Amino acid sequence: MKKKLPIGILVSGSGSNLQSIIDHIESGRLDAVIKVVISNSPEAYALERCRRHDIPFVVINHIDHPLRDAFDQQMIEVLHSRGVELVVMAGFMRILTSRFLSSFPMRIMNIHPSLLPAFPGLHVQRKAVEYGVRFSGCTVHFADDGVDTGPIIVQSVVPVYDDDDEVSLAQRILKEEHKIFPHALQWYAEGRLEVKGRKVYLKEESSYGAKQAEF
Numbered sequence: 001m002k003k004k005l006p007i008g009i010l011v012s013g014s015g016s017n018l019q020s021i022i023d024h025i026e027s028g029r030l031d032a033v034i035k036v037v038i039s040n041s042p043e044a045y046a047l048e049r050c051r052r053h054d055i056p057f058v059v060i061n062h063i064d065h066p067l068r069d070a071f072d073q074q075m076i077e078v079l080h081s082r083g084v085e086l087v088v089m090a091g092f093m094r095i096l097t098s099r100f101l102s103s104f105p106m107r108i109m110n111i112h113p114s115l116l117p118a119f120p121g122l123h124v125q126r127k128a129v130e131y132g133v134r135f136s137g138c139t140v141h142f143a144d145d146g147v148d149t150g151p152i153i154v155q156s157v158v159p160v161y162d163d164d165d166e167v168s169l170a171q172r173i174l175k176e177e178h179k180i181f182p183h184a185l186q187w188y189a190e191g192r193l194e195v196k197g198r199k200v201y202l203k204e205e206s207s208y209g210a211k212q213a214e215f
């Protein structure tokens with residue numbers, strides 16, 4: 001039996017990326033097991049998704065932990081106690097402390113709804129529409145100590161149309177997020193990602209040969 005990558009997923013909101021990861025695992029396209037989902041909000045709809053799929057979750061409400069270090073320490077303890085190897089930020093809206101980052105070096109993946117390095121930070125779909133870019137998209141990257149600056153694993157591009165607004169563009173981008181995030185996780189599970197400085201290389205695996213990635 002194939003080893004399954006033990007992952008911990010951090011969420012804050014709707015959890016559509018969490019759902020896509022769950023669906024990929026359940027259909028056998030992602031060799032991972034979700035050891036725990038951590039939400040910083042008790043209201044997150046992502047928790048409902050956990051209940052429906054019998055996935056263990058923990059709420060660590062950031063309001064109860066005004067000091068970021070204490071909040072992150074709580075998360076570290078939960079993730080370590082569940083044997084998590086890779087931390088997955090799926091719509092997690094908190095900035096991680098250096099303590100957290102050093103607990104999981106190059107073992108934290110984030111998804112961001114823009115073509116980094118363009119538009120890091122918040123409200124990026126609105127910023128892309130307002131700026132007038134013709135293309136936007138999403139980026140999966142390893143987290144480092146900057147905001148959305150870590151080594152890029154994979155990106156997907158979408159067009160931006162004249163009549164787009166923040167919502168329509170966000171929906172188009174989300175569809176791509178749901179494809180590339182599980183794919184990047186599967187590459188990690190297969191041990192195929194190699195980080196050298198800023199660059200992430202996708203190593204070939206014998207069973208994959210020279211086959212191109214198909215989303």
Ligand code: GRF
Pocket residue numbers: 012013014015016017018090091092111112113174177
């Ligand atoms: C996604 O666009 C993600 O990239 C961003 O926040 C949104 C969250 O979506 N960080 P969801 O919670 O996975 O539905």
